Amino acid sequence: MPKKQQKRRIIDTDVHERVMYSDLLPYLDNPWRRYIEDNHWMQEKHMPYTQPTVAGVDRADAVTPDGGAAGTDLAFMQEQLLDAEGHEYAILSGALDPSPSSMHGWYEMGAALATAYNDWQIENWLEKDSRLYGSVHIAAQDPQQAVREIERVGSHPKMVQVLLPIDTRSWGDPYYHPIYEAAQRHQLSIGMHHNEPPTHFGGWPRYFIEWHTMLPTAHMIEVSNMVFNGVFDKFPDLHLIMIEGGFTHVPHLMKKMDQQYKELRHEIPWVKRMPSRIIQDHVRFTTQPVEELNQKEFMQYVDQMGSEEMICFATDYPHWDYDSPLEALPKLDETLEEKIYSENARAALPKLPRRTGGVE
DSSP states (O other): OOGGGOOOOOEEEEEOOOOOHHHHGGGOOTTHHHHHHTTOOOOOOOOOSOOSBTTBTBOGGGSOTTSOOTTOOHHHHIIIIIIHHTOSEEEEOOOOSSOGGGOSSOHHHHHHHHHHHHHHHIIIIITTOTTEEEEEEOOTTSHHHHHHHHHHHTTSTTEEEEEEEESSOOTTSGGGHHHHHHHHHTTOEEEEEEOSOOOTTSOOOSSHHHHHHHHHHHHHHHHHHHHHTTHHHHOTTOOEEEESSOSTTHHHHHHHHHHHHHHHGGGOTTOOSOHHHHHHHHEEEEOOSOOOOOHHHHHHHHHHHTOSSSEEOOOOBTBTTOOOTTTSSOOOOHHHHHIIIIIHHHHHSTTSOOOOSSOO
């Protein structure tokens, strides 16, 4: 279908706007500003691979017209993504590497960067396009400071989730529960997006292809950790969105967790429901990066998940493995398409405007 004929609503759950440290300087106080401005402090880079394209991790055609990094120009993103693909809304997940929550040791700098990023995001993106909604960045190493940041900006009408990196932390640990309490209080979901290669139970992968292949394992670890630590029993209104890990691993995860729960539930008496039911009720998975599936294969996964409400569409713009809403998924039943492309995300992100009227 030509783009000009597209009538589908699209809520894109993973769009990366990119910030340069120079952009954050107006939002930073000293001594944090001085470390960047005077001491040339630079972000850590850990990725053990050769970037997969000539533009690094980004689409070559997403470099801005003036030669800037992809995702740095709102007008160009509007032209290339929001207008071209007919987005209703797009959820910004940022591109600050490392995430403030992944900084090793220097938590105060992480907290300062998170605060600056949030202010920069609101002023330069969220308040300039009604289709854009944002993620609250925090330095979760210090839950008390993270809660203060959620309290500071979480009530902003354009902030819809708290962003956590999938790295080597087990986010279900009670140490982090104050973050979920604050998120629930402000009607914010939790978005988890990988930040480093999945190294929970192993060393660094030697190649990018290893990391990209095994991304779902890191997502599986975090979901099982959140469920078995009772996060959703303790915070019944909380939603978790697993970003950029796909969804085809989910049926296996649900089946395995249910079996283990039947055998070992005495170890986690605070979990009152079957894990599969908790996942169905509280966890959502983005499509990207989706495998090439025909309609029959796609529907087999949906049937095995036992729910049509668990999959949310994402493009991962402007990255090299961008999934087009016109080409990434097979033709599906109209009702299911509507759920995946928009309504599942709307239900999982309660601060998004509710649907009114028909499809325009």
